[in-house]
Amino acid sequence: MGSTDVLRSPKRLRWWAAVLGVALGLAVVGCASDAPELGGIVRPQPLAVGDISLPVAAPEAADSFEFSADEGRLLVVYFGYLSCPDVCPTTMVDLRGALAELGEAADTVDVAFVTVDPERDTPEQLDNYLDHFFDRYVALRPSTVDELRAAEEAFTASSEITVNGAGVVEVAHSATTYVVGPDGTVLVEWAFGTTPELMADDLRLLLGDLADS
Amino acid sequence: MPTFSPPRRAVAGLAAAVLLLASCASDDNGDDEVDVTDGDAAFVVDDAWARSTPAGRGAVYFQITSSDDDAIVGASVDSSIAAVVELHETVAADDGDVDPSMDGDMDGDMDGDTNGDTNGDMASGDDEGHGGGMMEMREVASIPLPAGETVVLEPGGLHVMLLDMPEMLEIGSVFDLTLELETAEPLTITVSVRDA
Ligand SMILES: [Cu+2]
DSSP states (O other): OOOHHHHHSSSHHHHHHHHHHHHHHHHHHOOOOOOSSSBBBOOSSSSSSSTTTEEEESOOEEEEEEOEEEEEEEEEEEEEEEEOSSHHHHHHHHHHHHHHGGGGGGGGEEEEESSSOOOTTTTTHHHHHHHHHSSSEEEOOOOOHHHHHHHHHTOOOOOEEEOTTTSOOOEOOOOEEEOOTTSSSSEEOOOTTTTTTHHHHHHHHHHHHHOOO | OOOOOOOHHHHHHHHHHHHHHTTTTTTTOOOOOOEEEEETEEEEEEEEEEETTSSHHHHHEEEEEESSSSEEEEEEETTTOOOOOOOEEEEEETTOOOTTSSSTTTTTTOSSSSOOOGGSSSSSSSTTTTGGOEOOOEEOOEEEOOTTEEEOOTTTTTEEEEOOOOOOOOOTOOEEEEEESSSSSEEEEEEEEOOO
């Protein structure tokens, strides 16, 4: 009984009101994200990747694809491999979710998937894989290790393929997603686990910047 | 004095706010919670799902709580699903023993966090940059299930790995996964296949 009185005292009321206010505030911050700045990682010195190119394996083979977006567009780049059942499809699904959330604006976003396991990932498999996630995509398949390393270096990505004692091929790779602008620089990077909502917000913001400039 | 009781409302409001938070936390968690009593031990398995890739591999995720101390020491599925099943963990390749899924954060990192920097091992912020950090999958001998603790298998962390899959899993279908436990009898759970 005594405790009930305490609970209902004006002081307590103010305390509960404060708790409620904070909780509601958190809830709003947690769901919306109307912050005008990019949610992903932005480097003070943007990575320049526009001079790098790789052969295209799918949907149609081509000699080279340069890492810069077309005018007024954005290019999303991911380094992965097909027999990756955990990290890679998770990011692909998140990215697909982000594009779905963008709606029509997604038409101005291109997706490039670079296989870090070109020996095992055939053009057909790459095509089949990406078709599963995206309407439009390019699959890039380095023809030499040097070519792969040059691309990775430009993005500060990395990968390593080893064969363990049991003869099983193991692939380690960085799982960052990069957004490249028409100027051939990386505008924002998303670490593994970045939500589709955050990706969509960043893409929207960057597309707005492109339209303004 | 009226019997109007603001604190209670405040509590209700707080609860609503918390629910609101929770509701934006996750996209597609089914509420397919399953309670299983297995001899003396009781297990709660929640949200068991899988996806596969065209390359003949897949991963299964779920949350599991055991009433008693136990451990998952193996897993199996029908050979029409996968010829080989292993317990795996995705870890930061350059940071040996990091266990991203077991270090607290049971609600996962897919919630409404608007700060990309907190989302993983990539964002270490050293001059190498976040791209320098690699992730790789490792086989683990067992997945410990401390009594009463919810252990989360989720993308980027612990998973049951399906290898040598004869075909891609059909989205919307279900299959049985049998977990071999250190102490309790084997536990069979139903896994639903999600788009991926
Ligand atoms: Cu695995």
